[in-house]
Each structure stands twice: as structure tokens, then as C-alpha cells.
Amino acid sequence: xxxxxxxxxxxxxxxxxxxxxxxxxxxxxxxxxxxxxxxxxxxxxxxxxxxxxxxxxxxxxxxxxxxxxxxxxxxxxxxxxxxxxxxxxxxxxxxxxxxxxxxxxxxxxxxxxxxxxxxxxxxxxxxxxxxxxxxxxxxxxxxxxxxxxxxxxxxxxxxxxxxxxxxxxxxxxxxxxxxxxxxxxxxxxxxxxxxxxxxxxxxxxxxxxxxxxxxxxxxxxxxxxxxxxxxxxxxxxxxxxxxxxxxxxxxxxxxxxxxxxxxxxxxxxxxxxxxxxxxxxxxxxxxxxxxxxxxxxxxxxxxxxxxx
Amino acid sequence: xxxxxxxxxxxxxxxxxxxxxxxxxxxxxxxxxxxxxxxxxxxxxxxxxxxxxxxxxxxxxxxxxxxxxxxxxxxxxxxxxxxxxxxxxxxxxxxxxxxxxxxxxxxxxxxxxxxxxxxxxxxxxxxxxxxxxxxxxxxxxxxxxxxxxxxxxxxxxxxxxxxxxxxxxxxxxxxxxxxxxxxxxxxxxxxxxxxxxxxxxxxxxxxxxxxxxxxxxxxxxxxxxxxxxxxxxxxxxxxxxxxxxxxxxxxxxxxxxxxxxxxxxxxxxxxxxxxxxxxxxxxxxxxxxxxxxxxxxxxxxxxxxxxx
Numbered sequence: 001x002x003x004x005x006x007x008x009x010x011x012x013x014x015x016x017x018x019x020x021x022x023x024x025x026x027x028x029x030x031x032x033x034x035x036x037x038x039x040x041x042x043x044x045x046x047x048x049x050x051x052x053x054x055x056x057x058x059x060x061x062x063x064x065x066x067x068x069x070x071x072x073x074x075x076x077x078x079x080x081x082x083x084x085x086x087x088x089x090x091x092x093x094x095x096x097x098x099x100x101x102x103x104x105x106x107x108x109x110x111x112x113x114x115x116x117x118x119x120x121x122x123x124x125x126x127x128x129x130x131x132x133x134x135x136x137x138x139x140x141x142x143x144x145x146x147x148x149x150x151x152x153x154x155x156x157x158x159x160x161x162x163x164x165x166x167x168x169x170x171x172x173x174x175x176x177x178x179x180x181x182x183x184x185x186x187x188x189x190x191x192x193x194x195x196x197x198x199x200x201x202x203x204x205x206x207x208x209x210x211x212x213x214x215x216x217x218x219x220x221x222x223x224x225x226x227x228x229x230x231x232x233x234x235x236x237x238x239x240x241x242x243x244x245x246x247x248x249x250x251x252x253x254x255x256x257x258x259x260x261x262x263x264x265x266x267x268x269x270x271x272x273x274x275x276x277x278x279x280x281x282x283x284x285x286x287x288x289x290x291x292x293x294x295x296x297x298x299x300x301x302x303x304x305x306x307x308x
Numbered sequence: 309x310x311x312x313x314x315x316x317x318x319x320x321x322x323x324x325x326x327x328x329x330x331x332x333x334x335x336x337x338x339x340x341x342x343x344x345x346x347x348x349x350x351x352x353x354x355x356x357x358x359x360x361x362x363x364x365x366x367x368x369x370x371x372x373x374x375x376x377x378x379x380x381x382x383x384x385x386x387x388x389x390x391x392x393x394x395x396x397x398x399x400x401x402x403x404x405x406x407x408x409x410x411x412x413x414x415x416x417x418x419x420x421x422x423x424x425x426x427x428x429x430x431x432x433x434x435x436x437x438x439x440x441x442x443x444x445x446x447x448x449x450x451x452x453x454x455x456x457x458x459x460x461x462x463x464x465x466x467x468x469x470x471x472x473x474x475x476x477x478x479x480x481x482x483x484x485x486x487x488x489x490x491x492x493x494x495x496x497x498x499x500x501x502x503x504x505x506x507x508x509x510x511x512x513x514x515x516x517x518x519x520x521x522x523x524x525x526x527x528x529x530x531x532x533x534x535x536x537x538x539x540x541x542x543x544x545x546x547x548x549x550x551x552x553x554x555x556x557x558x559x560x561x562x563x564x565x566x567x568x569x570x571x572x573x574x575x576x577x578x579x580x581x582x583x584x585x586x587x588x589x590x591x592x593x594x595x596x597x598x599x600x601x602x603x604x605x606x607x608x609x610x611x612x613x614x615x616x
Contacts, residue, residue, distance in 0.1 A: 254481035
């Protein structure tokens with residue numbers, strides 16, 4: 001197979017595009033896909049300060065590199081989730097990446113800043129770890145971006161992630177989630193703008209990108225995510241994709257083109273019901289926000305019964 | 309496991325309902341689900357003449373029996389598709405079922421009435437057999453119902469069928485198909501009303517129903533359908549269902565409740581573009597309808613070149 005662009009021997013094939021690429025043209029292809037995603041969805045400009053949430057994995061480190069290569073002002077944010085050895089190692093990868101390039105990396109440790117970690121939080125609210133983790137990350141990402149004056153928060157969700165989330169939302173016809181599923185969530189009172197510049201690149205492309213761009217990332221997946229529903233949806237979509245390459249991209253992009261707008265009103269309605277959490281100021285539809293409730297339960301000390 | 313209704317020993321479990329049933333209560337459960345589907349979607353009344361498209365399989369024969377048991381005026385329609393031994397056998401089952409009950413069965417043979425069969429039609433239009441078959445059945449069903457003065461055409465699409473079709477439509481975000489996917493397609497000029505009274509019953513329930521109701525049906529699946537996309541989607545949904553019973557029903561019913569209406573306008577727009585086919589009078593958006601084009605290609609005799 002030859003490179004689609006320069007006709008040199010290809011090192012990677014992308015069945016969805018029915019194309020092969022040499023190393024140099026593949027790196028260019030990845031930059032081009034990110035450039036297009038940012039442009040198509042009007043994510044941010046060179047003047048915006050972008051905070052990239054990095055986990056030490058291929059997607060987030062690849063994203064940070066791609067944004068810098070495209071000339072954006074992108075700094076990193078690493079959140080220590082306290083998931084044992086996995087968190088220690090992933091933090092090491094994020095720090096080594098930032099240091100080797102001299103790029104600023106903000107760090108927030110869930111335990112030392114908020115008094116609990118993901119395994120403890122999960123137990124406290126009797127929900128799967130991924131639920132406590134997602135809730136915590138959403139809060140801490142938004143908080144860190146606002147506190148430190150960033151215009152935009154960028155996450156490394158790729159095409160495979162977004163397609164799997166879409167499948168889950170569609171299987172339940174969760175109209176609020178469908179209305180919010182978009183590569184750009186606009187800023188709102190208490191919310192920084194959130195963007196997903198990797199929506200045009202698949203998981204396999206990101207892994208190849210990191211290898212070819214010489215990015216050292218944690219290969220191990222989070223041990224707490226094993227067997228979760230999201231990974232199950234990814235597997236199903238991979239089965240369809242293998243049979244009909246391009247299905248996953250069509251599923252996501254056709255939704256964005258002619259599905260999403262039909263649900264956007266539901267998300268707006270949900271937003272209109274929000275008010276600031278009395279504990280932390282984050283917008284919430286409930287009396288106290290879900291993160292503060294999680295934190296309260298996870299850090300509650302057992303009251304000592306004193307006999308009088 | 310005990311029967312949910314009468315506490316006698318259960319003979320079948322329905323994980324989606326987290327329930328078991330004895331034989332008698334299961335038959336009642338099936339009738340009840342069909343009764344509810346007809347009522348919820350206002351499909352037809354006791355005064356309507358219903359034509360049931362029967363293939364000789366479990367779904368369509370089960371449907372005919374259920375409609376009769378519920379007191380409806382339901383006759384059968386068998387269309388000979390010319391799929392070799394499979395069609396011969398399926399016709400035998402349909403005829404034997406109708407004769408044993410003394411219920412009227414209309415018969416239309418594609419080859420003797422329209423001059424071609426499904427394998428020939430498929431070759432002529434260079435499309436998969438399921439495509440030529442679906443196109444032919446839609447035309448012949450509608451035509452037979454109109455010509456013979458029926459108010460409604462009922463087909464045996466079950467919950468598994470409809471969920472798999474929905475998954476295919478959603479993977480492409482085919483907004484016209486999503487707008488038309490409903491248990492009732494209302495009558496329109498040239499179109500008889502079409503209904504799917506089995507949407508609340510799964511494939512496995514239908515098989516059990518036929519066994520317990522002593523209905524002899526063709527177990528063999530159509531040989532031309534093997535490996536088609538629709539069956540692939542069914543398998544995927546079965547994988548999800550096994551992990552989370554009820555997912556399939558939630559997917560379909562939540563769509564009907566809060567998804568479908570968002571696409572209904574697209575289907576109406578498509579309907580407004582229709583005009584009668586000059587060949588057969590059926591409504592079509594094209595110059596000549598797809599069925600007449602299929603028929604023309606499949607029956608075209610090779611012109612003899614005469615030397616002068």
C-alpha cells in the first residue's frame with residue numbers, strides 16, 4: 001500500500017478513509033483532522049487560552065501535542081484521582097511529557113484538595129467508580145479552568161468515545177444527553193466552554209499518532225473501567241465497523257449534522273433550570289450540586305456517640 | 309420459577325419483564341401485549357377488515373391466530389416469492405394453517421402475476437435479494453389489500469425486528485426512515501393503513517407462543533437473508549440484551565415516546581412529493597415507481613437483432 005498523498009510506502013492504513021499514509025503524511029493527516037474539527041465547530045482561536053485535561057494516555061497527550069503544533073496556547077491539567085498505582089503511573093507520564101517540552105502543567109489532587117479519591121467516592125455514593133470519576137472530573141476540570149482564567153477546556157474524547165456515548169444515549173433515547181452531545185458545549189454562567197477537538201480521529205489513529213510522534217504514554221487502561229458499559233458499546237461498534245468501515249464516523253457525524261439540533265431544545269431547557277450550588281457556586285438543578293453531595297458523603301466522619 | 313399470575317410452575321421466563329409464566333398465562337400475556345399495542349397505537353377496530361401478510365413463519369402465523377383470538381376480522385395473504393424450496397415449504401405451512409382453521413387465505417404468486425421472482429429481480433437490479441424482496445412485498449401487500457377492499461394491512465414485525473431496523477436507521481441517522489418507523493403508518497392516497505401489532509413481543513416469545521398454541525410453522529429462515537445487515541444488527545442487540553435485559557424494548561419504546569415525533573415532519577415532506585406511478589398507480593417520488601422499474605428490468609426480453 002502506498003501513501004495517499006506522496007505515493008511513498010504507507011506505514012498505516014485508515015480503512016474508514018480507504019487510504020494509507022506514510023509516517024509524515026499521517027502526522028499531517030492527524031493535524032488536519034484536528035484543524036478541521038476546530039474550524040467546523042468554531043471551537044477556539046489562537047487568542048484563546050486552552051486548558052487540556054491530560055490523563056497520561058494517548059488521546060490527551062496526543063491532543064496537547066496536536067494543539068501546540070497547530071499554534072494554539074494550550075496548557076495541561078492533570079487531576080490525581082487516587083486510583084492506586086494506575087494514577088501514580090499516569091501522573092508520571094503526564095509530568096514527563098510536560099517537562100520534556102517545557103509546557104505548563106497544572107495539577108489538582110482530588111484527595112488533598114477535596115478530601116476523597118475515586119474509589120472512596122464510589123463506595124460512599126454506592127455507584128460504579130466510573131460514575132464518581134466522571135462526576136469529579138467534570139467538576140474539577142471546570143473549576144480549574146475558571147479559577148486559572150482559561151477560555152476553553154479541551155478533552156481528548158475521540159471518535160470511538162463519542163460514538164460509544166452516542167450509542168448509549170440513543171439506546172435510552174435520553175433526550176437531554178442527546179441535546180448536550182456536541183463537540184462544543186458553549187460557555188454559560190458558571191461553565192467554561194468545553195471542546196472535543198479529537199472527534200474526527202479514531203482510537204487506533206491516536207495510538208499510531210503517538211507512536212509516530214514519539215509520545216510516551218500510559219498504555220494500561222484504567223483498572224476500574226474494565227467491563228463497564230461504555231467499553232461494551234465500543235466493542236459493539238467495532239464489530240459493525242469491521243464489517244462496514246465508516247459506520248462509526250457516519251453515525252456520529254450524521255447525528256451532528258441532522259440529529260443533534262432536534263434535541264438541542266431539551267438541553268437548553270435543562271440549563272434554564274440551573275442555579276448556583278450554595279456550597280461551591282457551580283450551576284446545578286438540585287439544591288446542592290452532585291459533586292458537593294459526593295464530597296460530603298465521601299468525607300463524612302462517622303459521628304462518635306458520647307455517653308452522658 | 310413460578311408463574312407471575314397464578315403461581316403455578318412456570319414453563320417460560322421473560323427476562324425483560326423479570327417474570328415467568330405457565331402455559332395458559334403466557335398465551336394470555338401474548339394476547340394482552342397485542343391487545344395493548346392495538347389500543348395504544350389505535351391500530352384498528354372490530355369493524356375493520358384486516359389483511360395479515362403471512363409467510364408461514366412463527367411471527368405471521370402467530371399474529372393471525374392472536375388477532376382472530378382477540379375477535380378481529382383477519383384474513384391471510386400469502387405471496388409466493390419464488391425462493392426455491394424455501395418458498396414451496398413456507399407456502400405449504402401457510403395453507404395448512406389457514407385450511408385447518410377454515411380462514412380465508414389470499415394468494416399472489418410473484419412469478420405468475422408479475423413475471424419475475426425474487427432471485428431474478430435481485431439479479432436484474434444488481435441489489436441484494438432482501439432489497440428486491442422488500443420492495444416487491446411492500447408493493448404486492450399494498451396492492452392486494454386495496455384491490456380486495458381491506459382497511460388495514462398487518463405484518464408480523466416483532467420487537468426484535470423493529471429494534472434492529474431502528475438501530476440501522478439510527479446508525480445512518482436516516483431521518484426519513486426514522487419518521488416513517490412507527491407501528492402504524494396511516495392510510496394515504498394509494499396507500500392502505502399498515503400496522504405492526506407484534507411490536508410488544510420479542511422473537512423468543514413468538515416462538516414460545518407458537519409452540520404453546522400448537523401452531524405448526526416453518527422453522528427454517530429464508531436462505532437468501534443469511535448474513536444480511538439486519539440479522540447482524542439483531543445479533544448486536546441480543547448481545548446488549550443479554551447483558552442488560554430490557555434494553556431492546558426501552559430502545560424501541562422510548563424512541564416511539566420521545567424520539568419519533570422529532571422526525572415525523574421529514575416523513576410527511578417525503579409523502580408530499582409523491583404522485584401516482586403512470587404504470588401501476590402506486591404513489592412514488594420517481595417518474596416510474598421502484599417496483600415497476602424492478603419489474604421492467606426483471607422481465608425485459610433480450611431484443612433480437614434482425615439483419616436487414
